[in-house]
Amino acid sequence: MSPEEFRNQGKQMIDWIADYYENIEQYPVLSQVKPGEIKNQLPDSAPLESESMTQIMEDVNSIIMPGITHWQSPNFYAFFPSNSSGPSILGDLLSSGLGVQGMIWATSPACTELETRVLDWLSEMLQLPEKFKSSSDGGAVIQDTASSAALSAILAAREKKTNYETNDSGSLGNLVAYVSMHTHSSVEKAIKIAGIGKNNLRLIGVDENLAMRPDLLETAIKNDLQNGLIPFFVCATVGTTSTNAMDPLPEIGQICQQYELWMHIDAAMSGTAAICPEYRYLLNGVEYADSFSFNPHKWMFTNFDCNCFFVADRSVLIKTLSILPEYLKNQATESGAVFDYRDWHIQLGRRFRSLKLWFVIRHYGVNGLRYHIRQHINLAQQFAEWVRSSDEFDLVTPAPLNLVCFAHKSGNDFNRKLLETINNKGKMYFTHTVINNQYVLRMCIGQTNTKEEHVDLAWKIIQETAKELSYQKL
Amino acid sequence: MSPEEFRNQGKQMIDWIADYYENIEQYPVLSQVKPGEIKNQLPDSAPLESESMTQIMEDVNSIIMPGITHWQSPNFYAFFPSNSSGPSILGDLLSSGLGVQGMIWATSPACTELETRVLDWLSEMLQLPEKFKSSSDGGAVIQDTASSAALSAILAAREKKTNYETNDSGSLGNLVAYVSMHTHSSVEKAIKIAGIGKNNLRLIGVDENLAMRPDLLETAIKNDLQNGLIPFFVCATVGTTSTNAMDPLPEIGQICQQYELWMHIDAAMSGTAAICPEYRYLLNGVEYADSFSFNPHKWMFTNFDCNCFFVADRSVLIKTLSILPEYLKNQATESGAVFDYRDWHIQLGRRFRSLKLWFVIRHYGVNGLRYHIRQHINLAQQFAEWVRSSDEFDLVTPAPLNLVCFAHKSGNDFNRKLLETINNKGKMYFTHTVINNQYVLRMCIGQTNTKEEHVDLAWKIIQETAKELSYQKL
Numbered sequence: 001m002s003p004e005e006f007r008n009q010g011k012q013m014i015d016w017i018a019d020y021y022e023n024i025e026q027y028p029v030l031s032q033v034k035p036g037e038i039k040n041q042l043p044d045s046a047p048l049e050s051e052s053m054t055q056i057m058e059d060v061n062s063i064i065m066p067g068i069t070h071w072q073s074p075n076f077y078a079f080f081p082s083n084s085s086g087p088s089i090l091g092d093l094l095s096s097g098l099g100v101q102g103m104i105w106a107t108s109p110a111c112t113e114l115e116t117r118v119l120d121w122l123s124e125m126l127q128l129p130e131k132f133k134s135s136s137d138g139g140a141v142i143q144d145t146a147s148s149a150a151l152s153a154i155l156a157a158r159e160k161k162t163n164y165e166t167n168d169s170g171s172l173g174n175l176v177a178y179v180s181m182h183t184h185s186s187v188e189k190a191i192k193i194a195g196i197g198k199n200n201l202r203l204i205g206v207d208e209n210l211a212m213r214p215d216l217l218e219t220a221i222k223n224d225l226q227n228g229l230i231p232f233f234v235c236a237t238v239g240t241t242s243t244n245a246m247d248p249l250p251e252i253g254q255i256c257q258q259y260e261l262w263m264h265i266d267a268a269m270s271g272t273a274a275i276c277p278e279y280r281y282l283l284n285g286v287e288y289a290d291s292f293s294f295n296p297h298k299w300m301f302t303n304f305d306c307n308c309f310f311v312a313d314r315s316v317l318i319k320t321l322s323i324l325p326e327y328l329k330n331q332a333t334e335s336g337a338v339f340d341y342r343d344w345h346i347q348l349g350r351r352f353r354s355l356k357l358w359f360v361i362r363h364y365g366v367n368g369l370r371y372h373i374r375q376h377i378n379l380a381q382q383f384a385e386w387v388r389s390s391d392e393f394d395l396v397t398p399a400p401l402n403l404v405c406f407a408h409k410s411g412n413d414f415n416r417k418l419l420e421t422i423n424n425k426g427k428m429y430f431t432h433t434v435i436n437n438q439y440v441l442r443m444c445i446g447q448t449n450t451k452e453e454h455v456d457l458a459w460k461i462i463q464e465t466a467k468e469l470s471y472q473k474l
Numbered sequence: 475m476s477p478e479e480f481r482n483q484g485k486q487m488i489d490w491i492a493d494y495y496e497n498i499e500q501y502p503v504l505s506q507v508k509p510g511e512i513k514n515q516l517p518d519s520a521p522l523e524s525e526s527m528t529q530i531m532e533d534v535n536s537i538i539m540p541g542i543t544h545w546q547s548p549n550f551y552a553f554f555p556s557n558s559s560g561p562s563i564l565g566d567l568l569s570s571g572l573g574v575q576g577m578i579w580a581t582s583p584a585c586t587e588l589e590t591r592v593l594d595w596l597s598e599m600l601q602l603p604e605k606f607k608s609s610s611d612g613g614a615v616i617q618d619t620a621s622s623a624a625l626s627a628i629l630a631a632r633e634k635k636t637n638y639e640t641n642d643s644g645s646l647g648n649l650v651a652y653v654s655m656h657t658h659s660s661v662e663k664a665i666k667i668a669g670i671g672k673n674n675l676r677l678i679g680v681d682e683n684l685a686m687r688p689d690l691l692e693t694a695i696k697n698d699l700q701n702g703l704i705p706f707f708v709c710a711t712v713g714t715t716s717t718n719a720m721d722p723l724p725e726i727g728q729i730c731q732q733y734e735l736w737m738h739i740d741a742a743m744s745g746t747a748a749i750c751p752e753y754r755y756l757l758n759g760v761e762y763a764d765s766f767s768f769n770p771h772k773w774m775f776t777n778f779d780c781n782c783f784f785v786a787d788r789s790v791l792i793k794t795l796s797i798l799p800e801y802l803k804n805q806a807t808e809s810g811a812v813f814d815y816r817d818w819h820i821q822l823g824r825r826f827r828s829l830k831l832w833f834v835i836r837h838y839g840v841n842g843l844r845y846h847i848r849q850h851i852n853l854a855q856q857f858a859e860w861v862r863s864s865d866e867f868d869l870v871t872p873a874p875l876n877l878v879c880f881a882h883k884s885g886n887d888f889n890r891k892l893l894e895t896i897n898n899k900g901k902m903y904f905t906h907t908v909i910n911n912q913y914v915l916r917m918c919i920g921q922t923n924t925k926e927e928h929v930d931l932a933w934k935i936i937q938e939t940a941k942e943l944s945y946q947k948l
Contacts (some may be wrong), residue, residue: 018481036811053561111541144618171644192794193625199642199643363530
């Protein structure tokens with residue numbers, strides 16, 4: 001494709017995307033297709049000869065679009081947000097256009113150095129301790145997801161605890177890690193990947209707010225020590241996926257310090273709130289952490305994938321994941337003059353992801369980001385208030401930020417039916433969780449374009465549908 | 475950013491990228507900046523207030539661009555290609571615009587089903603055995619990189635061999651894996667991540683063409699068995715990174731079959747050549763493989779990241795990486811009605827990457843892709859012929875495809891100086907390897923826009939610079 005044709009086709013694609021955002025509310029939020037429906041419309045074999053962009057875009061419109069669940073719709077309240085924005089899409093487009101492979105500093109110095117600088121900005125925006133800055137012994141790197149960040153933390157913790165012996169001789173099945181019963185399942189996956197074994201992952205009990213109980217954590221650690229096992233890692237969560245529960249970081253941190261465990265903090269969605277001074281308290285205790293991660297691709301207007309992973313002692317991470325003999329690389333790396341980011345995560349290759357993050361932060365400004373985060377939280381708090389004042393619905397857990405967990409008083413079957421009925425209507429999409437055998441509805445408010453009118457409408461739909469279903473039941 | 479502003483800014487960005495490709499040869503291919511030079515031009519703190527796209531793009535031009543090594547330049551011959559194309563950039567742009575998170579089928583059915591279909595197309599284009607097709611017991615998934623694909627293969631092999639016991643109880647340091655001395659270092663990294671330990675990775679010796687020697691592989695396996703260890707995994711390479719050596723797949727495959735080892739094939743760059751019938755022989759023996767991967771983001775005009783990972787028995791992979799209890803998910807997944815791709819790789823979240831691959835295959839058509847691959851190979855073969863006929867240079871290894879390894883007759887120091895001098899001139903960029911203590915120059919020809927005139931120029935620059943350096947030496 002010549003630059004001229006790219007110019008022409010590219011502008012049409014930009015128009016297509018702008019049109020999409022203008023009309024996004026006209027699509028059913030949750031795709032209504034059945035398994036196989038999309039695949040069966042696509043030819044069995046690749047075309048031998050070239051096809052035009054017009055043909056391709058016709059198929060996008062007729063075949064692909066019905067199979068899209070519209071994550072960017074302002075009426076999307078499911079799972080967690082994965083919000084995006086114009087500047088992010090443009091930063092990502094620039095990254096694709098440059099086509100840079102930033103595996104080491106030398107393969108494009110700007111790719112490494114912009115990333116380092118922007119992550120230091122974020123460190124300051126979140127008021128993280130100095131140790132996480134690149135100018136100290138720590139630093140940060142963009143990873144794809146919080147899952148990969150957790151895996152990297154587990155590996156660094158494993159190597160630090162075994163004095164890098166596991167990298168040489170393999171795991172021995174005697175290391176033990178700790179999470180709460182509500183920690184995201186990606187940690188269990190990472191524990192299996194790292195050769196620790198899920199039988200060596202303790203699921204610590206939670207308090208009435210579904211936050212990890214430090215007393216039970218300490219009991220479990222003591223018990224494992226008595227049995228000759230080696231506790232090495234704790235993951236504390238700021239805002240669990242299920243209910244946005246907040247593990248008590250200072251208490252967990254003190255235990256990690258006392259027993260010499262690596263403390264990782266997963267603040268995937270909720271970490272973003274801490275850029276607002278009034279929500280920074282959520283990160284109190286982060287000073288104990290060895291690593292910390294959050295996802296601008298969830299709630300900071302940066303399109304997937306973009307996880308920011310901060311580490312207090314980069315030398316441990318690098319020594320764990322570097323594949324070059326130390327004598328070749330470490331002097332430059334440890335001096336801080338040059339980071340080779342391929343030694344900071346699982347993959348070797350990497351794209352220029354800091355561009356989109358840089359575009360987003362500059363386009364919004366820190367105050368602009370704070371404004372939108374506060375709007376989302378205010379909308380969620382308003383929704384929680386409606387639930388509290390309602391005769392038909394109960395608030396099931398505290399709603400500290402932008403996630404509201406609630407249920408109709410008519411029981412699990414009713415709530416299941418209510419969710420299904422509403423999602424099939426296509427006007428909004430939300431999901432559920434299960435807490436102590438109770439089927440609970442989740443409204444997570446964080447899409448870029450969600451405004452008061454959308455949340456008003458959602459509450460109206462929920463109430464009306466509940467009334468209809470109650471009536472049918474009578 | 476409103477849709478209208480996005481429309482306006484987006485078109486300017488498209489123009490910027492089109493201009494970039496029109497003028498790309500005017501930049502020095504290898505960035506000439508010093509460590510810290512980019513970072514020090516960027517402010518210490520994020521801006522509090524919004525900045526305009528004009529300001530941001532001014533900084534892209536003045537600060538970022540000098541720190542770019544131009545991977546998309548037709549004069550880029552370093553490492554391996556990471557080629558891109560107009561349709562790929564547009565497919566990726568559409569993916570960013572839709573902002574879909576395809577972790578499971580239900581979160582956007584089109585994201586899963588297009589991927590399955592396009593990977594089946596590729597399976598056919600590469601004439602892979604039926605077992606790798608989604609309609610059989612196997613299937614394929616897009617991963618970010620060949621490193622992650624190798625890690626996934628190692629994990630599946632580990633679990634299959636231990637009857638899923640390692641996932642439960644952790645590794646035991648008695649599993650052994652095999653690669654050649656020239657296998658990519660990502661496999662060593664994956665072996666460490668998986669808790670196998672690098673002492674349990676055997677580096678098998680190579681023949682005169684730097685391909686793995688099956689007799690030494692079998693000896694090593696027998697030796698480990700005698701010592702009570704458990705051989706479980708072999709990675710064979712189609713086109714090593716260093717010299718494009720081709721491991722003998724049928725012989726290695728037979729040994730894997732006999733001793734019940736998982737056979738993974740890494741064809742990261744060179745796999746693409748097999749879409750041309752005359753190069754399909756490179757994959758002879760793939761019928762023995764349990765898994766196979768190659769990177770359209772290297773040599774198939776699809777921008778990073780896009781690795782295609784094929785597996786012969788998807789149930790092993792899914793059972794290894796699934797984090798949901800089996801009774802919840804496996805009936806739908808194993809029936810083939812629904813794939814939840816988050817259970818096919820390390821990460822949970824995933825973007826809509828099949829769009830760019832679909833755009834590329836349809837824009838070029840299979841014949842178009844073949845045409846460009848053949849052009850690259852012809853150019854490299856022409857270059858190899860020039861080296862062979864030269865009095866000053868030697869061809870160091872066979873050049874089966876698009877990589878030529880050669881050296882000036884004047885020894886290591888001279889070649890090192892030659893490479894450095896040429897790369898600093900900025901007209902082209904190539905890199906080196908070391909083979910049996912010999913410093914060897916590498917010309918890897920695979921950039922989308924590399925034509926005869928560029929390779930002519932490269933050979934001219936190399937010859938002239940060598941003459942200048944020889945003259946200075948006298």
